[in-house]
Amino acid sequence: MTRQMEGMIGLITAQTLLGTIGLCVLESGADPVTVAFYRCAIGGLALALYCQYRGDLMRLVRLSPRILAMAVASGMLMAGNWVLFFEGIQRTGIAVATITFHIQPFLVVLLGAFVFREKLRAVTMLWIGVALAGLALATGLSGMELAGDRSYLIGLASTLAAAFLYSGVTIIAKGLTGISAPQLATVQFATGTVMLAAFNPASPLTLTADQWGWLAVIGLVHTGGVYVVLYKALPKLTTPVIAVLLFLYPASAVLVDAVAYGHLISFLQLAGLGLIILASLAVTLRWGVRTVASTDGPQLVPPSSSR
Template identity: 25%
Template structure:
C-alpha cells in the first residue's frame, strides 16, 4: 500500500511540473501572474465540485468548525505560496526562486518533527541534502553560482518554500477527518473565495471572452492542479509528511524536461547529474518505508 502511496505522490509532483506549459500561454495572452492564479483555482473548484456532486455528494460536507484547516491549505498555503513565489521571481530570478521554493522539505521535516513526532533520521537528512543539491544543479544555481539577490527577494523565496511546505502540514490534519477529495475541493474553494476579490476580476473581465484563455485555464485547472493535488493528497494520507515533501521535489525535474521537450531548452551535464540526485533521494526515502513495512509484516506473522 505504501508503494502506491509514493507513486501517487510522484504522479502529483510530475503533473505539477507541467504548469509551465499552460502558464506560459496565458502570459502570452496578456494575463498577469495574479490573474493566472485566480483562473487556476477557480477552474479547479468547478472541476472538483462537479466531480464530487456526481460521484459522492458526501464529499462536499464539512463542519464549519474545521474551516481554519481549509484556510490553512487554501489561503495560507496555495494562495500565499503562489504570491511569494512570483515576487521572488521578480526580485531575484527563476533559478533562485525555484531553489528557495524547494526549501519546503526542510520546513516540513522540522514541523513534522514538532507536530507529528515524526523521527528526524540521518537518512532523511541525507535524502533532503541530495534533493536540494539536485535541484540546485537542475536550475543551474550550481555550478554557475554568483547571482545578485535582494533581501526582499530572498525573504519572499523562503516564504514561498514555507507556505508550499505547509500544505503537507495542514493537509495531514485535514486527512484525519475528511476524504482526500473533500480536502482538495475545500482547499480550492477557500483559495478562490480569497483570491477573486484580491485579483479584482471585474477589471479584467474582457479577457474572459477569449476562448483560448478558457482552454488553457481549464487545462491548468485540471492537470497540474486538480489531478495533481488529488494524487498528492491521497498519497499524503499514507506517508509521513516529511517524506512526501521530499518525493514531491520531482516537480522541478519534470519541469526541466518539459522545457527541453517543448521549448528547446538543452540540459547541461550538471543538470542531468541533478536529475539523478533527485531520483536517488526519492528512491532512498521510498526504501525506508518499504523496509519498515516488511519488518512490521514479519513481526505480525511471527505473533
C-alpha cells in the first residue's frame, strides 16, 4: 500500500467517524458542558498516553512561558467551542449544526487578514460571499424563513460562535512553533478539563452506565483516536486531497442525522452545503489566483478534528 493510500484511508476513516459525534452527544442525554468536560478529560488522558508513548510528554515542562500561555489560551477557546457546538447540535440537529460550523474556515481567512495583515484579494471575498449565501440556504433561514423559532435561532448563534472560537484556535496554532500537535492538544484538553470543571459538569457518580458509554466513545474514539489517526494521515497527503476529503465529515453527519433521527435536509439546504464546499475548495486551492502570487494572501487552514 502506498504512503498516499494509507493517508487517504486514515483521513476517510477519521472524517467519517467525526460525522457520528452528534449522535453520541444526543444519545448521551448530557448537557453541553458535561459532554465537553468529559471529552476533554477522557480525550486528554488518551492523548497524554500517546505523547508518553512518543516520548513527548515530559518535554511539555520545557516549553517557554509564551508558548505555554498561547497553548492554554487556545485550550480555553477549544473548550468554549465544544460547549457551543454541542449546544447547537441539541437545538438545531446534527446536520444543520455541522453544516453551519463549516463556515469556520472563512472566519480564519478574515481573522488571518486582521492578525497577520494578510491581503484579502477580490476573488477571495467573492468566494466568501458564495459561502455566506450557502450558509443562508443551509440553515433553512433564507428569505421569508427568517422567523425561525427562538431555540433554533439560539442554536444557530451558538454554532456560529463556536466556529468563531475555533477560528481563534486555528490562528493561535498558526503562530505557534516549538510544540508538536499532540503536545498542543494535550495542553488544550488539560486546560479545558480544569476550565469546564468550574461550570459544574455532571458528577461521575450521577452518570448512568449508558451515559458513561457514550461519553467514553466521544473521548476515546472521536477525540483521542481520531486525533492520532489524523496526525499520521495528514502528512502523507497533498493539500488538494485533504481539502476534498475533509468534507466527508459534514456529509457523514447529514447521513447520520437522516438515518438515526429521520431529519432529512431540504434541496435548498443541500445546495447551501454544496456552495460552502465549493467556496472552501476554491479558497483552499486558490482558484482564480495567479500562481506567481501564491506565496501571499490568505489560505485556509484545514479544519482539524476539533468537532
